[in-house]
Amino acid sequence: MxxxxxxxxxxxxxxxxxxxxxxxxxxxxxxxxxxxxxxxxxxxxxxxxxxxxxxxxxxxxxxxxxxxxxxxxxxxxxxxxxxxxxxxxxxxxxxxxxxxxxxxxxxxxxxxxxxxxxxxxxxxxYFPWEDWRDGRPDILDSEMMPRLRRWASDRGGRDDRNPLSRSERLALCFGVDPAVWDDERVLERYELLYEAGLLAEALRDGRVAANAWQPRPILGRKMRFDHRRILATAMGRLRAKIKYRPVIFELMPSAFTLTELQKTVESIAGRHLHKQNFRRLVEQGQLVEPTGTNRLTTGGRPAQLFRFRREVLPERPAPGLRYAGR
Amino acid sequence: MxxxxxxxxxxxxxxxxxxxxxxxxxxxxxxxxxxxxxxxxxxxxxxxxxxxxxxxxxxxxxxxxxxxxxxxxxxxxxxxxxxxxxxxxxxxxxxxxxxxxxxxxxxxxxxxxxxxxxxxxxxxxYFPWEDWRDGRPDILDSEMMPRLRRWASDRGGRDDRNPLSRSERLALCFGVDPAVWDDERVLERYELLYEAGLLAEALRDGRVAANAWQPRPILGRKMRFDHRRILATAMGRLRAKIKYRPVIFELMPSAFTLTELQKTVESIAGRHLHKQNFRRLVEQGQLVEPTGTNRLTTGGRPAQLFRFRREVLPERPAPGLRYAGR
DNA sequence: TCAAAAGTGTTATCCTTACACCCATGT
DNA sequence: ACATGGGTGTAAGGATAACACTTTTGA
The missing domain is CATH 3.90.79.10 (Nucleoside Triphosphate Pyrophosphohydrolase)
Structure with a gap:
């Protein structure tokens, strides 16, 4: 080409x-x-x-x-x-x-x-630190946080052009202290890791010299060029989007149980959700309707099958308001 | 070049x-x-x-x-x-x-x-239908909705490749019946107007032939090519973003009164906000702090001056949650 | 003293969060 | 009968939305 x-x-x-x-x-x-x-x-x-x-x-x-x-x-x-x-x-x-x-x-x-x-x-x-479904990933404390803390205190902890200090950014991205882990910040975490020289691609770009205190700059499976960055952008966008658009159903078969739906959301979100709250959300969001049939192969009680209710699109203003009406 | x-x-x-x-x-x-x-x-x-x-x-x-x-x-x-x-x-x-x-x-x-x-x-x-601060803009009912309704019922109200019917999309974008006006959908409204042939640029692109029932395809001030589309994207993004990131302060001087802040948000949002709720939002979001000085030229009681509290960034997870913890 | 704008207090309502518990099936 | 997952009821707490009201200045 x-x-x-x-x-x-x-x-x-x-x-x-x-x-x-x-x-x-x-x-x-x-x-x-x-x-x-x-x-x-x-x-x-x-x-x-x-x-x-x-x-x-x-x-x-x-x-x-x-x-x-x-x-x-x-x-x-x-x-x-x-x-x-x-x-x-x-x-x-x-x-x-x-x-x-x-x-x-x-x-x-x-x-x-x-x-x-x-x-x-x-x-x-490619992002082992993003999956919290089995609790906080070990790699965070064993491999990442020590090196990130060193990076944050290096060079006075300041970068040109950035209003936040390195340790502020670290706290924000990785949920340190008052901040909490925000599953949507996939890209910001990736970029911080890149800047801190913890990713293989940072070395190849010549952005960070291999330092004595950074013996293992490879986190996660290797990916070419900026492709891992694009994937990080994709995951962050997807995690954000499932909260205000019914895109999750693009990943579901035409009929599914509520538990299957929840597991799919959890797999994307990288964390567990409260079962009943999830169900209420789905229900009062009127996102699904029963097909009338059951799945019998659950291993326990049979589960109702549901399908996506396309009609929500014209009905609901899409949740996610901040400042409120008048 | x-x-x-x-x-x-x-x-x-x-x-x-x-x-x-x-x-x-x-x-x-x-x-x-x-x-x-x-x-x-x-x-x-x-x-x-x-x-x-x-x-x-x-x-x-x-x-x-x-x-x-x-x-x-x-x-x-x-x-x-x-x-x-x-x-x-x-x-x-x-x-x-x-x-x-x-x-x-x-x-x-x-x-x-x-x-x-x-x-x-x-x-x-460029988008006279987007400013609702003085109530629902007249142009909507006088110029736009009749033509849009005609478009929606034309051709059986269906377009290829689009899962929603024309009238569903019209209702969704322009807040008809059960749907409400969503200020963020600036781009979707623009695109629908473009498709419906109500914008000058749709004609020049040869997308829509000038119809007998569309004598005045010019809504809003003229803008070249897709530049109005880019501006629509920008407004939609900005309206969405001020709800979960403190970008509004990029538009404010370093010190401002709460009313000035509210007026600025309202000008972007294109609608009025409830005064006290807005203040509570700002306050409990800890977005600002008093400078200790007053503005005396308000025309009434002097107003406290505030500044943006940069510390919110590391502190708050950024509001805008949908599925909840656990 | 009056207009104009700043700045509360308070309540009803809804949504979120989390508790604990019951139900229907296969083995 | 019991293990396994499916499926609820309900109550505490907090955020939201809307009421109307008080305060402080300049003219």
Missing amino acids: SLEAGPAGIEIELNAAIVSVHEETPIVAIVEGLAQGADRGADLLPFGPFDPLRHRTMETGLRSWVLEQRGIELGYVEQLYSFGDRGRHAEPGDTGPHVVSIGYLALTQLPAGKKPRAGWHAIYD | SLEAGPAGIEIELNAAIVSVHEETPIVAIVEGLAQGADRGADLLPFGPFDPLRHRTMETGLRSWVLEQRGIELGYVEQLYSFGDRGRHAEPGDTGPHVVSIGYLALTQLPAGKKPRAGWHAIYD
Whole structure:
């Protein structure tokens, strides 16, 4: 897809974080270990060029090559962010066109009953600190917090251009002291880890020199370039969005039990929810309606099956108000 | 900035919706009436190319030409969205490189006491239906709703690929019947108006033929290309954001009264807020602290002056929760 | 003393959180 | 019968929404 665009030519690369949930595990479509150069062996998100001659919009372009490459017909697709950072993408000595990356979040269900083979990977393998369903992840206290605290007290704890001090940011992102862990801040945590030099990709970008006190700069499974950043953006956006838009149903089959729905939300949110409150929320949000049938294979009492109630969309103003009416 | 990139060459255009508030009126920086071709006489947002050879990131590029062009040192800057639609930008017969537009929201204060002369314009002149501070805008019932209802019942009220019917979308966007007016849906309203052919730019894009029953397709002040769309995105994002991030203080001087703060929020939200509830919100959100001084020129009882309490950032998880703890 | 705007007090209501408990099935 | 998950009732606490009222200045 190299178009010989001259020294300052620009190419658009579309990157897709295609998210699904399989057996209570959020997974993402990847291309395994094909990255070259400094990122050899790292995973990639599916990506492709935007060719304005073939596709009217970037989203149709993305849908089309995802279908070709992976055989996936995407439903929900949302643009996340565009990056144009020089040096981020290029190999040393690279003279090719400059690449602007545009990240997308897509949600899909796996073909029912199909086990995700190669081509998918558990998202929390890339962000082990984000899954609190079995309590606070050990890696936080054993590997991360000590190094982060050292980073926070380094250089006077201040960075240029940032109104917050390093330790304020640390507290905010990682829920220290008065602050609490906010599951939506996936990207902010990723960026702080990147700045603090705790991620492999920070080294390859030459952003942080390998320090004596940072012997193991690799946290989580390796991923190429800014692809892990795009995935972090996707997870943060998804966690935020399920709170005020019914996107979770993009990840559900057409009929499901309330427990299955809750488990799916929990897998995305990375934490447990209170059963009854969750049910009340779903119920009084009028998000679902019973199908009238039961699931008998629960291992206990049979569970009612529900379906998504599309009518909520025109009905409710979408929760999430702050300042109130008058 | 034309780089001769070949037939399929791509250029990145950065567009800035630079928003401020002057005397309870939200305003935006514009370039007046300089658009050419089909949009002659329409206003433009400030824009400039992204040159990866000069700027490491797109945001620094944007900051730099905004400073050059307008002498504005931007504080808060946020990327909104990237558009690559073919035909949207080009003149008929155009053979130049394809342009991908990236929209940004920036917030700034006017130099104190300075009247915004040329170069700024009231945002609600572009979206007269968005300002509900003096009650429901007349234009809705006199000009818009009749035409929108006709559009909704046209063609069986259904569009391909959209799960909602036209009248459902109309109700949702414009607060018909059970639905209420949601101030955040600025972009959705804009897009619906565009689809329904009520905006001048829909005609120029050839999307909607001029119909007999649509004699006046011009609502609001004219703006070039997709610039009004970018501005709509910016307003929607800003209205949403002030509810869970303290960005409103980017629009305030360093000291202000609570009433001034409320008026500023109201000007952005496009509606009135309950005085006391607003104060309680600010107070128990611990967003401000008294400076100890008063403003005596209120026209009535002097008002306490406050300043933004930066410490809220590390303290509060940022309001806006949906599913709850445990 | 009166207009104008700042700044409370108080209540009804709803939503959130969490407690504990009951129900229907397979083994 | 009992283990296993499905499925409720209800009450305490807090946030919200709306009432109307008092205070302090300038003219």
